[in-house]
Amino acid sequence: MSQEKLSEFVEATARKLGIPGVAVGVWADGRESYATHGVTSVDNPLPADRDTLFHLGSVTKTFTATALMRLVAEGKVELDAPVRRYVPELQLADEQAATHMTVLNLLNHTAGLGVRLVVETGDGDDALAGYVTRMVELDQIAPPGTRASYSQAGYNLVGRIIEKVTGLTYERAVAQSVLEPLGMSNTFYATDDIMTRRFAVGHNPDVDGKPTVARQWKDTRGNNPGGGIASSVSDQLRWARFHLGGGGTVLPAEVLHGMKKQTVELHGSTLGDAFGICWFLRDVDGVRTVGHGGSGNGQFSELLLVPERDFAVTVMSNAGPDGVAFNQAVVRWVLEHYLDVVDRDPEPDPHDPARAQELVGTYDIDAMTLTVRTDGTGLTLEVLIKPELRAASDKELPADYPPFDIGLLPGDADEYIVTSGAFKGQRGFFTRDESGAIVGADLAGRLFGRVQAAS
Structure with missing residues (x-):
């Protein structure tokens, strides 16, 4: 597949859907390819490029899970241990759930926790601790271990486990254990780090459908473990290649690849057929894919790996709601044109x-x-x-x-x-x-x- 054809499709699709700025990276046949189009902001336009930072939303969870699994590999955390072993102060609305919830329940979304907690706990180093204190206000929708249900709050609690075990802030722990060893020098949590570089802002439609800048760039610091990271397509391909590879000094290979093994089945979800540890696992046209998506305020991201083909694609876009459609269209086009893998939607029944x-x-x-x-x-x-x-x-x-x-x-x-x-x-x-x-x-x-x- 030529770079030119990739770029042509990305540009045409972004123009069709009215996305101000997009960036795409592909790892195939042992080499990286990039396609970018448009601008970082309609108010202050700079060309989007392979190093432009986008807010990744829930793709952040793959970093949180990897940092936690490094602690597992080092013998500092046990997956089957109760969460209270590491966060003894944890209080939930359901005391039985708080007692029996395990670390693995958080990592594969079987903790039964509600999706998220909308609270502001500040920008200080105690933001995550404050967030966990407020989790007593969160709904418990099922007993731990009984079903999969995606939870932002659960991953914020994983971040607090990392803090308690390492004695570092969550952000510093991830940087020290994952980002720095992998040379990911264009991936950040703090807006003070982001604002000195080229970054995309989100956009939402006004009453006439015209994209306007989303003024809140990302969520609160207490939500960083579940969705606070910003990165570029070049760094995301580095991240993908790490997860496709042997683990290096960050994780033993068996732990790294164990994250991509099924831990719980998913039913009726486009996102996947199963959860591994964090990753959504999905069979597409007979090929197993491993991925995670993310969304923020007018920004959307997608990261998909095909381990058996040593293949990855990452997509970022800066407008809602059609950034979702753009990302899906690009991922499907790339799978078909690079791997001859076709992702088809099932046909619904006639209306009853x-x-x-x-x-x-x-x-x-x-x-x-x-x-x-x-x-x-x-x-x-x-x-x-x-x-x-x-x-x-x-x-x-x-x-x-x-x-x-x-x-x-x-x-x-x-x-x-x-x-x-x-x-x-x-x-x-x-x-x-x-x-x-x-x-x-x-x-x-x-x-x-x-x-x-x-x-």
């Missing part, structure tokens, strides 16, 4: 009004509501940040998206697929209780509990 009506209602998690509606001819799904959180926040929160059309997939598993909008192709499923009643909806690995059925 009776089947659809059973799902209509409101579902929620701590920070968002999910509403399923029908007009008799189809289903829509709308996800909104709770208005009381917007009203209470003194920071700019990411924009809400218009409702998506969804279709139910064949079979009796209550699986669905998004068929329109920025999240087209995203899959999820509805959960039933023992009596067969719908009690939850899964989206992007997160369980939304049902709070109101259609009247």
